[in-house]
Amino acid sequence: MSVFFAQHVAALRQALRRLFAAPLNTFLSLLVIGIALALPSAGWVALDNLRDIAGSTSGVQQVSIFMALDASKKDVSEVEARLREAKPGNWRFVAKDDALKRLQESEGMAEIITSLPKNPLPDAFIVEPADTRPEALEQLAKTFSGWSKVAHVQLDSAWVKRFDAFLRIGKLTVTLLAGLFAAALVAVTFNTIRLQILAQAAEIEVAKLIGATDAFIRRPFHYFGALQGALGGLFAALLVGAGGRLLAAPVGELVALYGGSFVLRGLSPDGIAVLALIGAALGWLGAQLSVSIHLRRVG
């Protein structure tokens, strides 16, 4: 057991030595791996943040029922009665005159509205449904549209659904991107290890001749690949973090313009660890592929 442990420590040391022996090469490899991992993780962080924005602005789901312009008081009270009966959740009535008054209070609108010959706004009910599942909302909207003198039912969750669909596409894109870049990482490691094997052909040959097992010869390369990948992952986290810092202020201002408040979230410590682990795993894979193909040709 201690021999096993010592050999792993020795292999790790050797891998570290090789990393530091060619600092420029190592830096370039880390740069490539870092960028390859940074792009999909930046995409992931962006999607994560977008989801936050969506969550903060659509906290309350609303269904608006707009009456027809020619709806009478009787029609309105009929809808009110139906609502009372249906108990869809909280609801309130917005009379067309109240709506006009509110609109007049908005800056710049007063003039426009006084110039209008008559009130263009309909009476409206704003319902905050108790059940906010998309299907339930759809069902409600359908029911409301069927009532008489209801001109239009607006489901405020529609845009949320569109946004969700957009997020799904984003997620898929990021996943595809991640797959491509993962392949790139494997390829980079594959090639680095190939060059190392060629450079160390003499040592590998001698080691094999004097009793080294395949595992002994492969071990330092595996460690090298995994280490390089893990460091590349950390480098990627650094890039994403730096990008996030640069973007935080302008994004904050932008969201503030829309009246929201929003803190750009970067990678969590867990996220950084996952990134390093993914890098290590892909690096290991690249090393394994390279070693299994190239070692046979040596010695």
Place this chain on the structure above:
Amino acid sequence: MISASAVGKRYPEGLEALRDVSFEITAGEMVFITGHSGAGKSTLFRLLAAIERPTSGSIVVNGQNLSALRRSAIPYLRRNFGLIFQDQKLLFDRSVLDNVLLPLAIVGLPAREAVRRARAALDKVGLLDREKAHPIALSGGEQQRLAIARAVVNRPAILLADEPSANLDPESAAAILEIFHAFHQVGVTVVIATHDPQWLARFSPRVLRLERGQLLGDAA
């Protein structure tokens, strides 16, 4: 310890390097394999070290039939051997000491013990004061002695050498021979492929004479 029976080796190109070679070497023996170049000495060396497999017959080392050996078992078999190659196969990118440390790293000896043993091996071949040098800075005789130090550092039961005096001046060759003899005297089985007549005269050892791939003589 080593037993060859009806060993033949034919290369794919059709060259028959060895034909029907049989011999026994008992533990602790010192045996020379001689013959002109091309007689099959190096081929026999490669078969004994399990670098190649015979195309017919069988070689048994330490009770293990080399032809039937699984690939994964070969490294462990090799650790019984101290191998000295014709081209030495030293690593020129590292120090003398690190060259000798390689076999110990392979078996996973702790670093401190490994360094102690490597120094002892270097001492035996008279290179202790050169441990920090790089092999390129050594003379031909010193390089050969370094190769021996690397071969014996694991305390192998069998020393196998292929033309260890090639390219050496007579004095260096004689010094090398003394080293082999010293290992023989402490009980190591020593098998040396050579065509150097000086060596045969010195100890009048057992000689296996090869000619055109056949064993012509086995004489003490």
